[in-house]
Amino acid sequence: MADGTGTIMDHADVRRMLTTMKADIYVARAIALSCAVAIDMQKATGTQDWAARAAFLTPIAKAFGTETGISVANMGLQVHGGMGFIEETGAAQYCRDVRVTAIYEGTNGIQAMDLVARKLSDGGEAAFALLDEVAAQAEAARARLPDLAEPVWQASESLREAVEWMLTQTDLNQRFAGSVPFLIGFARVLGGHYHLTAAIAEGKNGPRSKLARFYITRLLPEYIGLLAHATAGADDLYALSPEDLSA
Incomplete structure (x- = not known):
C-alpha cells in the first residue's frame, strides 16, 4: 500500500479479520463476566432473579465463548497465511487445541x-x-x-x-x-x-x-x-x- 506501513495490516480484509476477532472477544468476555456477576450477586443476596440469570447465561457463555475461540484461532491462522499453516508461528497449534472446547463440558449442541x-x-x-x-x-x-x-x-x-x-x-x-x-x-x-x-x-x-x-x-x-x-x-x-x- 502506497501510503501505509507496508505490512499486511494495510489490507482491508486483514483489518476485517483482526477487528472481528477483537469485537467478538469483547462480546465473549462480556457475556462470561455478566454470568459471573449474576453468580456473585445470587450468593450475596440469595435472590432468585440473579440465580435465574446466571443459569440462563451459562450455556450462552460456554457455547459462544468456545465458538468465538475457534473462530478467532482460525482467523488468526488465516492472517498468518502459509506461515501459520506450517507451524512457523504457532497459530496452527491454537487451532488444534481450541477445537475441543466446543466438545467437552457439554457439547455446544447440548448447551x-x-x-x-x-x-x-x-x-x-x-x-x-x-x-x-x-x-x-x-x-x-x-x-x-x-x-x-x-x-x-x-x-x-x-x-x-x-x-x-x-x-x-x-x-x-x-x-x-x-x-x-x-x-x-x-x-x-x-x-x-x-x-x-x-x-x-x-x-x-x-x-x-x-x-x-x-x-x-x-x-x-x-x-x-x-x-x-x-x-x-x-x-x-x-x-x-x-x-x-x-x-
Whole structure:
C-alpha cells in the first residue's frame, strides 16, 4: 500500500479479520463476566432473579465463548497465511487445541438444547428480563447514539419474537432443531448491548465507540439469519432419508 506501513495490516480484509476477532472477544468476555456477576450477586443476596440469570447465561457463555475461540484461532491462522499453516508461528497449534472446547463440558449442541428447553421452562422470564434491559438501554441511548441504539433495539425486539416462538413449541424437537442458531443469535444481540454499553460509557468517538460501530454495523445483523433458522422448526431436517443423506 502506497501510503501505509507496508505490512499486511494495510489490507482491508486483514483489518476485517483482526477487528472481528477483537469485537467478538469483547462480546465473549462480556457475556462470561455478566454470568459471573449474576453468580456473585445470587450468593450475596440469595435472590432468585440473579440465580435465574446466571443459569440462563451459562450455556450462552460456554457455547459462544468456545465458538468465538475457534473462530478467532482460525482467523488468526488465516492472517498468518502459509506461515501459520506450517507451524512457523504457532497459530496452527491454537487451532488444534481450541477445537475441543466446543466438545467437552457439554457439547455446544447440548448447551443450546439446554437453553431452549430447561432454561426456558420458566416461561421465558429470565430471557425477557435480559431483553427488557437491552431494549431499555437502547431506547435511552437513541438521542445520543441513534446509529448504534436503533439497530440494538430492533434486534432485541426480533429476539423477543424468537423467544415467544420457542415457548409456543410443545414438541421440544421443534426447538432443538434451531437451538444452536438461537443461542448464537441471542449472543449476537447481547453483544450489541454490551458494545453499546461501552460506547455510552466512553462518551466520545474513541476506540470503544469505533469498535462498537464496527460490531453493530457488520456483525450484529447476523442475528436476522440466525433467528430465521432458529424458528424454522424441524420438519425439513427430516425431509431427506438416511439414504438421501449418504448418497
